[in-house]
Amino acid sequence: MSQEGKINVAVENIFPLIKKFLYSDHEIFLRELISNATDATLKLKHLALIGEASVEVGEQQIEVKINKEEGTLHIIDQGLGMTEEEVQKYINDIAFSGAEEFLEKYKDSAKDSGIIGHFGLGFYSAFMVASKVEILTKSYKDEPAVHWSCDGSPNYTIEPGTKENFGTEIILHISDDEKEFLEESKITELLTKYNKFMPVPIKFGMKTETLEKPEGAKEEDKAPTKEVDNIINNPSPAWTKQPTELEDQDYKNFYRELYPMQFEDPLFHIHLNVDYPFNLTGILYFPKMTQDLNVQKDRIQLYQNQVFVTDNVEGIVPEFLTMLRGVIDSPDIPLNVSRSYLQSDGAVKKISSYITRKVADKLKSLFNEDRKAFEEKWNDIKIVIEYGMLSEDKFFEKSDAFALYPTVDGSYYTWDELMEKIKPTQTDKDGKTVVLYTSNKEAQHSYLAGAKAKGYEVLLLDSPIISHLMQKLEQSKENVTFARVDADSVDNLVKKEEEQISKLSDEEKEALQKSITETIGDSSYSVQVEAMSSDSAPFMITQPEFMRRMKEMQATGGGGGMMGFGNMPDMYNLVVNGNHELVQEIFNAKAGKKKDRLIKQSVDLAKLSQGLLKGEALTQFVNRSYELIK
Numbered sequence: 001m002s003q004e005g006k007i008n009v010a011v012e013n014i015f016p017l018i019k020k021f022l023y024s025d026h027e028i029f030l031r032e033l034i035s036n037a038t039d040a041t042l043k044l045k046h047l048a049l050i051g052e053a054s055v056e057v058g059e060q061q062i063e064v065k066i067n068k069e070e071g072t073l074h075i076i077d078q079g080l081g082m083t084e085e086e087v088q089k090y091i092n093d094i095a096f097s098g099a100e101e102f103l104e105k106y107k108d109s110a111k112d113s114g115i116i117g118h119f120g121l122g123f124y125s126a127f128m129v130a131s132k133v134e135i136l137t138k139s140y141k142d143e144p145a146v147h148w149s150c151d152g153s154p155n156y157t158i159e160p161g162t163k164e165n166f167g168t169e170i171i172l173h174i175s176d177d178e179k180e181f182l183e184e185s186k187i188t189e190l191l192t193k194y195n196k197f198m199p200v201p202i203k204f205g206m207k208t209e210t211l212e213k214p215e216g217a218k219e220e221d222k223a224p225t226k227e228v229d230n231i232i233n234n235p236s237p238a239w240t241k242q243p244t245e246l247e248d249q250d251y252k253n254f255y256r257e258l259y260p261m262q263f264e265d266p267l268f269h270i271h272l273n274v275d276y277p278f279n280l281t282g283i284l285y286f287p288k289m290t291q292d293l294n295v296q297k298d299r300i301q302l303y304q305n306q307v308f309v310t311d312n313v314e315g316i317v318p319e320f321l322t323m324l325r326g327v328i329d330s331p332d333i334p335l336n337v338s339r340s341y342l343q344s345d346g347a348v349k350k351i352s353s354y355i356t357r358k359v360a361d362k363l364k365s366l367f368n369e370d371r372k373a374f375e376e377k378w379n380d381i382k383i384v385i386e387y388g389m390l391s392e393d394k395f396f397e398k399s400d401a402f403a404l405y406p407t408v409d410g411s412y413y414t415w416d417e418l419m420e421k422i423k424p425t426q427t428d429k430d431g432k433t434v435v436l437y438t439s440n441k442e443a444q445h446s447y448l449a450g451a452k453a454k455g456y457e458v459l460l461l462d463s464p465i466i467s468h469l470m471q472k473l474e475q476s477k478e479n480v481t482f483a484r485v486d487a488d489s490v491d492n493l494v495k496k497e498e499e500q501i502s503k504l505s506d507e508e509k510e511a512l513q514k515s516i517t518e519t520i521g522d523s524s525y526s527v528q529v530e531a532m533s534s535d536s537a538p539f540m541i542t543q544p545e546f547m548r549r550m551k552e553m554q555a556t557g558g559g560g561g562m563m564g565f566g567n568m569p570d571m572y573n574l575v576v577n578g579n580h581e582l583v584q585e586i587f588n589a590k591a592g593k594k595k596d597r598l599i600k601q602s603v604d605l606a607k608l609s610q611g612l613l614k615g616e617a618l619t620q621f622v623n624r625s626y627e628l629i630k
């Protein structure tokens with residue numbers, strides 16, 4: 001006794017629409033069908049648990065099978081199955097989501113059962129790859145089996161089936177242009193991508209397992225083997241467990257499971273676990289970071305009830321945390337909306353700030369529990385923390401508890417410790433505390449040596465975004481300014497040494513300044529003659545801190561782009577120590593070739609120590625030097 005009918009949709013032919021618009025990725029059909037099979041399995045488990053289904057559920061599994069001869073792909077579950085009435089209702093009325101109805105009906109008891117579906121269109125994604133779809137199903141209720149079949153036109157047939165055990169088998173007759181879905185390797189790939197952590201064991205084929213050799217076996221005897229089900233997933237991944245159930249090693253093992261190609265252990269992990277006001281679980285890992293901000297994204301995987309959704313979590317986790325790795329699982333993230341909408345969604349905002357807070361708390365406790373270990377990791381994690389301080393105000397506020405400021409000598413200070421340390425000695429004429437730093441110990445060596453000789457504390461700040469962060473610190477901390485060791489503002493530091501008596505009068509200084517300016521003939525250098533102690537360098541090149549930093553900030557994006565600092569030529573100060581013997585000699589030399597040569601040679605030496613002597617100028621300098629020593 002067979003019936004015929006038409007699927008209840010307003011649009012005469014919905015299939016071309018599904019194929020085109022429902023999902024841009026054809027491959028997700030398998031995820032949808034396995035989600036349905038999982039739902040059916042979990043539903044039955046739940047009904048059995050609350051005593052509404054009187055069946056033996058046992059160890060249920062889902063099986064995926066390829067039949068090459070028939071050109072079919074089978075998804076078989078041992079879930080609750082469907083009666084004929086239910087097939088009519090759930091399959092024929094497209095977009096009537098059975099999952100949602102189930103959750104509505106069993107609201108309170110089913111909340112934690114992990115049921116996946118909610119769009120009510122998942123099943124029809126099968127038509128993206130199949131020319132014909134069959135459902136063989138038998139309900140756990142004592143009712144006849146059903147056989148539903150549809151060839152892709154809106155016409156279906158429904159007739160009594162022969163299935164004996166409860167559960168459902170979906171048969172896809174793969175279309176000619178989608179034959180790749182009959183390849184074992186393709187299906188394995190999809191199952192590992194989308195279903196690796198789904199809660200019901202998924203069997204795909206068999207595999208050979210090696211057994212222990214029997215007692216008394218000889219060396220050359222082969223170990224016996226056994227064919228076993230090839231289960232492709234881990235139904236209870238670490239993030240679904242309580243942190244108290246897990247050891248450090250379990251977290252590391254799970255990291256391996258997520259990133260099989262990653263050989264280095266993560267530095268530490270953060271277990272996320274909330275159920276109010278939204279549901280979210282997950283584990284985030286801090287891997288060793290490099291300095292490159294761009295290569296490290298797309299490594300956090302987003303799941304919903306253990307179904308893989310995407311590895312693009314932009315808009316869901318704060319940008320600075322997209323450099324981390326790990327898993328986030330939340331059924332509360334709306335995914336059928338655009339990414340730009342996501343960012344304005346209230347629930348997503350809450351999720352994002354929860355994650356930020358958890359990360360800050362974890363960093364704080366790591367710092368407090370073992371400061372030394374934390375300091376050792378600083379270089380590998382600072383990029384994330386500095387980026388976070390820069391981009392998230394909440395994180396910035398909390399960062400005082402764990403952000404470190406390393407000195408060139410290998411000490412690590414918190415902000416408060418740093419201030420306490422340098423306030424008494426590093427203050428400028430305006431009463432601001434000056435944080436001295438170098439971005440490159442080698443390149444700025446002579447300046448660094450100068451600063452250290454004066455007893456100053458110098459930080460080593462070398463992240464690509466550090467100039468932005470300094471700007472932010474200067475704005476939000478009171479009375480603080482940063483100066484690179486070769487910056488002109490270092491001169492503004494209140495000198496600890498005695499005021500020097502100038503060996504040159506003001507007129508003489510002016511004359512010297514004029515003749516040096518004329519000799520070097522380069523308008524990007526402004527010459528100033530100062531009275532410094534006679535053992536300070538005779539010539540020194542400094543750069544305005546502000547200008548240099550603006551240029552750096554433009555190079556790394558953002559920060560005063562409108563002001564066009566990027567186009568400005570570099571500006572330098574040539575500081576001449578009027579009290580130095582060499583400078584005295586230059587001053588006293590008669591105008592002419594010798595004087596010019598002395599000035600040129602000295603200025604070139606100053607440039608050389610700042611890494612500014614290049615190309616033809618460098619060649620000339622070298623030639624001139626040979627002339628001088630021969």
Ligand code: ADP
Pocket residue numbers: 032036037040077079080081082090091096097098099100116117118119120121122123124167168
């Ligand atoms: P959703 O999963 O969002 O509810 P689907 O289109 O994926 O929507 O499925 C529609 C309905 O069909 C499901 O809610 C469920 O009631 C029923 N269904 C689909 N697949 C199965 C299955 N394998 N076993 C039992 N019922 C199923």
Ligand code: MG
Pocket residue numbers: 032035036116117118120121122123
């Ligand atoms: Mg579904």
